[in-house]
Amino acid sequence: MRSIAAAILCVCVFAATGWSQTPDTILINGKILTGDAQFSIREALSIHNGRILAVGTTADIRKTAGPATRVIDLQRRTVIPGLIDSHQHAIRAGLTFTSEVNWVGVSSLGEGLDRIRQASAAMKPGSWLIVANQSSDSLVMFSIDPQTGRLHANGQSFQIGTPSCVRFLPLH
Numbered sequence: 001m002r003s004i005a006a007a008i009l010c011v012c013v014f015a016a017t018g019w020s021q022t023p024d025t026i027l028i029n030g031k032i033l034t035g036d037a038q039f040s041i042r043e044a045l046s047i048h049n050g051r052i053l054a055v056g057t058t059a060d061i062r063k064t065a066g067p068a069t070r071v072i073d074l075q076r077r078t079v080i081p082g083l084i085d086s087h088q089h090a091i092r093a094g095l096t097f098t099s100e101v102n103w104v105g106v107s108s109l110g111e112g113l114d115r116i117r118q119a120s121a122a123m124k125p126g127s128w129l130i131v132a133n134q135s136s137d138s139l140v141m142f143s144i145d146p147q148t149g150r151l152h153a154n155g156q157s158f159q160i161g162t163p164s165c166v167r168f169l170p171l172h
Contacts, residue, residue: 021053022068023048024047024070025070030077032045042057044061045079052081101130
């Protein structure tokens, strides 16, 4: 019985320490999307050492602020804690960096087709040739003759293997 009481006392002491921390920053007057099971929305958020301490009403969170707490008025803007979208396509780029024809910096269709031609000359027949288009400006209609392996684009034609397949990844 004593060990249970001691365990409960320890939990209460550690919990009270967490509750009594003064936040470094509070965000008030906003829409805080919590992502909890109810997908609740709160007005304010407190942060200490890069971790969220509490969410609640602006009035409640203001009460936790100390004299050195940074107060950010969100003016009804939305906050989604924990969402980091660097949008770099890093996994795809890491998996295909050495095997794709990248059109970054291509200034003309001719230059893009030259890159495809050079890459296809170095590939084994039947290999996939991946072309990553970086903008809608470089999107071009291509066709491949499956019998001969010739690529046709905007009136130009060249051999890309016997046969090969070109996979175009339209990136934005």
